[in-house]
Amino acid sequence: MKGVPEQPMCGFSNAVVQIFRMHGVTNYDAHNVLADENMRQGIKEFSNWPTIPQIFIGGEFVGGCDILLQMHKNGELIEELQKVGIQSALIEQEDKKE
Amino acid sequence: MLVRSLRVFGLYHPAQFFSGSKTMATIPVKNGNPMELLIRDKLVRQFSPVHLDIINESYMHNVPKGSETHFKVVVVSDKFENTSLLQRHRLVNEILQNELKNGVHALSIVAKTPSQWEDSSKVTEKSPACKGGFGR
Numbered sequence: 001m002k003g004v005p006e007q008p009m010c011g012f013s014n015a016v017v018q019i020f021r022m023h024g025v026t027n028y029d030a031h032n033v034l035a036d037e038n039m040r041q042g043i044k045e046f047s048n049w050p051t052i053p054q055i056f057i058g059g060e061f062v063g064g065c066d067i068l069l070q071m072h073k074n075g076e077l078i079e080e081l082q083k084v085g086i087q088s089a090l091i092e093q094e095d096k097k098e
Numbered sequence: 099m100l101v102r103s104l105r106v107f108g109l110y111h112p113a114q115f116f117s118g119s120k121t122m123a124t125i126p127v128k129n130g131n132p133m134e135l136l137i138r139d140k141l142v143r144q145f146s147p148v149h150l151d152i153i154n155e156s157y158m159h160n161v162p163k164g165s166e167t168h169f170k171v172v173v174v175s176d177k178f179e180n181t182s183l184l185q186r187h188r189l190v191n192e193i194l195q196n197e198l199k200n201g202v203h204a205l206s207i208v209a210k211t212p213s214q215w216e217d218s219s220k221v222t223e224k225s226p227a228c229k230g231g232f233g234r
Contacts, residue, residue, distance in 0.1 A: 002229075002231065003229065008229050009229050009230055009231055010228070010229050010230075010231055011158075011159075011225065011226030011227045011228045011229050012204065012206075012225070012226055013229070014226060014229050015226040034231075048188075049188075049191065050191050050195065050198040050199075050205070051198070051203075051204055051205060061184075062184070063183065063184050063187060064187070065206070065226070066187070066206055066207055066208070067183050067184060067187060070183055071183075
């Protein structure tokens with residue numbers, strides 16, 4: 001990401017942080033590419049993905065901000081989090097509604 | 099430098115790229131947006147989209163006026179049938195890889211099949227507000 005979760009330096013990175021926060025996910029590794037030009041370039045080569053932020057869940061590359069947003073909207077993110085043993089806070093909210 | 103190498107695009111008439119296409123209206127030649135024209139050309143050739151929007155979002159970011167660094171593209175094509183979101187984004191990234199190495203700094207992608215597009219609101223949301231970046 002650009003910046004840190006407490007202070008993102010990019011709207012797309014911020015959107016990712018906010019989405020995870022909505023799901024109650026705050027305990028993740030975040031790496032600030034603006035502080036490390038080698039990492040900024042390296043991660044693009046590693047993932048074969050040209051932009052930042054980049055999201056990995058369970059070690060698997062998921063995509064960028066757009067994809068995460070789509071997954072958040074269609075419920076896929078809740079499933080992906082479940083696969084790695086994370087219970088999304090939004091499930092609890094859904095349960096309360098019922 | 100990007101500007102020098104793309105100067106030639108001011109001489110193209112984009113209608114050349116769209117002959118035979120049923121979907122794209124002729125767009126006026128503008129010398130000021132070579133990157134946008136290039137992106138449009140490549141996406142049309144690759145995806146023959148039934149709908150295509152290319153939105154220069156650079157004005158929303160901490161870059162000089164008139165920049166062509168941040169784009170949102172909305173591509174609706176049957177070439178996306180039976181592909182995952184990640185695959186679709188990778189396809190678009192692949193087509194635009196030169197642009198992404200030479201000036202385009204952020205690319206927001208909406209990639210849908212024609213039926214998904216018809217089922218949707220067809221309203222494209224703006225990308226998130228800039229948080230300052232490092233001027234890049």
